[in-house]
Amino acid sequence: MFANHLLPALINLPALPLAGFWFGEAASTGAQDVDQLFALINWMCLFFFVLIIGMMCVFLFKYMKRDGHKEEWSPSHSNMLEIVWSVIPTLLVALLFVLGFKGFIDMRTPPANAYDIGVTAYKWRFQFDYPNGAQDEELHAVVGQPVRLVQQSNDVLHSLYIPAFRTKMDVVPGRYTYQWFEATKAGTYDLFCAEYCGKDHSNMNSNVVIHETQAEFDAWLAKINTPPDNPIEWGEQLYTRKGCKQCHSTDGTARPGGGPSFQETYGKTHQLIGGGTVVGNENYILDSLRKPQSQIRTGYKGITMPAFPRSLVKDKEVDALIAFIKSLSPDYVPEVETVPEVETPEEEGTIQDEVATESAEEPEPEEEPEVESVEKTDEMPDEEPEESAKENGETP
């Protein structure tokens, strides 16, 4: 068939440089197909552009008003011409349609032997879940191995875009979406979120790392699947990896538009919007992760904080994060030389059972502050409820 064999051969030779100039490096099988088609369209555009603008310039030059020049009669309609310039473009765009259609079907049809990697997008991170249970914020794969991304969103629309592979698919809450690629070159490539998703949309990028060999990939996979022994160290890693860092500082300062600092979290009593207080203990941190809208502290716009279900932060990881947050508290006294024993029994927390939290039992997100924009500026000073101060700390 014409479209199958002759045409690609025809456009291949002169076309590639034209596409190579426009796009960056092509690093997947699909990318090469896209570049070829793009080049064909470029040639077509170039032809029509030169035709139209060239004729325009010639006419301007020839028929510009000057002494002695007068308009001449010429027919003011011609069905023949109208047919020519309707039918020829119709045929050309029909060709483009067919080629684009074919390429698109290829893009939407992953090979049967594809390696599935789960993607969970949330504000403002991509998390990649590998079949062995490992999770990372980088996408890793091997040269020559088709990879299918099974995408889901934890909050709003996102879109996973890898320019070097010429592939993109929206990540839509409430359904799975898919895209696939087969990398042809080892290396590190950029990955972007391409669908606007709120404040840190422009910082929702990551890397794609393509390994040369399967062994290299397996070694990496094994490495990320073994967390550090020390929970504080692990918690600190998770603090960056899960994206807490974007909104929560560790030094007591408030990030613009973000949430409370982790330094201020553990062991303090916090005022809640809508009245009541809550003590910053393990349950408070757990609830803040799993259902953040249930307890919004005064001075913050709780709506920004996405919920982190188990698929994003596993229970073990919550333990590690709690250990890390605990360690940030000004009253924290490190365990003396007993490294493996860090999982301190949390008696203090449970003794100090909060009595005043029932007013904040609002799982629905309706309970938002009405005037967010006002608060954005002043979240910094009022986050320390005076009466809380230091009623108990870490006195192991």
Place this chain on the structure above:
Amino acid sequence: MNATADSIDDGGNEPAENYLNCSNTIASWAFTLDHKRIGVMYLVGICIALLLGGLFAMAIRLQLWMPEGMLFDEQMYNEIFTLHGAIMVFLFIIPSVPATFGNFFLPIMLGAKDVAFPRMNLASFYLWVFGTIFFVAAMLFTGLDTGWTFYTPYSAETSKAPVVAATMGVFILGFSSIFTGLNFVVTVNTMRPPGMTWFRMPLFLWSIYATGVIQLLATPVLGITVLLLGAEAVFHIGIFDPRYGGDPVLYQHFFWFYSHPAVYIMILPGMGIISELLPVYCRKPIFGYKFIALSSIAIALLGFLVWGHHMFVSSESTIAAVIFSGLTFSVSIPSGIKVFNWLATMYKGNIHMNTGMCYVMAFMFLFTIGGLTGLHLGTLATDVPLHDTYFVVAHFHYVMMGGALIAFLAGIFHWWPKMFGKMYNEFWGQVSAMLVFIGFNLTFFPQFYLGTLGMPRRYASYEGREGFPISEALVDQFTHLHRVSTGGAFVLATGLVIAAAVLLAALLWGRRAPRNPWGGATLEWTCTSPPIHSNFIDTPSVGDPYFYENMEWDPELGGFKTLPPAKPIETSEHQPAGSE
């Protein structure tokens, strides 16, 4: 063709009274039913919106000078690009040409005294003013940051006050748009003078008519959509938000079902202006009249069937994507027909490179690029990497700004003498056209390249996040291209400021405009400059809107005068193009 020629001469001594000075109290403007005054008030309002949107555009360009963002934090940037997009789309481009030139010239071109429903016309203006104030205030005070598209679930979950307030503004503006469209459709249908058959109408009227049809059919869908969005944000009715069982992609369908036809609300009147100006400045009848006229209708109708091409990677089904891609290509044909017919009109003409014509040529150049790059986006496989990148940004700026805004400028320079009775400085007018053209290309052409390299839209910075920097080579390329673009934006802005200055200076110091400075054959050139309150003293008789052979340049007038017909039959013998 010029019946009034006997009663009023060709502009030597104009009557002292015209629509501008026939009454001058504030109330006479505020409660005017005169379509011309309403058009002028719209013009003022729309230029303010353009200025406002333009300032936000400059803020965006400055921000992107540095990879880390030069001026604002992310939140602020998001609010600014939302303001830029929403103001330009809803307050400037959609009303621009129909509400100003449509209001002012549609009745005159029909030889009528006013539109069919003058009170509704005034109501449309006040709805626009009210909607605009409401909309801009809502965005400024609540910090709306959803982008002009209000995509769910972000818009439904982000604090509801901004979204509800802003969508109410859109709702009000929608009614303004519907009133204008309805008025024009009815006026064209019922008020054409004897002798003006459909195919003897000026092409500008065809395009305004087609636009009116789209406004009537599509805008209600926008109203329904924003109401549903408001209901979702406040009551959680569960239509768009997956947390309550809704479907976010459904919102996109609803939204683009209006907003894609709206693209043609923006560009069709611009095409109408080009069809009107080009023959005048080339001194040749328009080529392929019937094809240009019918292509407007074809675009209006086909425009309703292609909304899904905004959603190729949204997870709409593959089969839907394929169908929408095929339909999308069908819209390119009527647009192409227009361009080729315009070209053929220039053939063997006598081209007067006045400021208006300079803008027409700029339009042809920019619209051709805008249209051709649509092929990359309509083709499914190549759209996938380009979607939501700067390639799309560049493409729609070439069409919307290079098309609609440049046509608006062409129109304003063409009709300024008629609207205000003053001639502007031709030299500086041409300088403005040159600067706008150069600045435009410098601003937006690099954005095509940015897009193919992978720069996504709506990014406040492009250095990546902590620990994950975007690769150095790419950041370098992005930086250079963004800087060329920002530099170009300043050239463009300078051109626009000069254009505004030229026109305003004309009001103060301009030479008195003759009745027909460019030699147009449509009816507005037979009334005085500026027209009298009732437009015409006697009902004008209708001739071929593109017949120029009976006109002659008169140096004393500084304009064209119509020669008395040699044989009375001649005009009727010379049928308008394509009426066979």
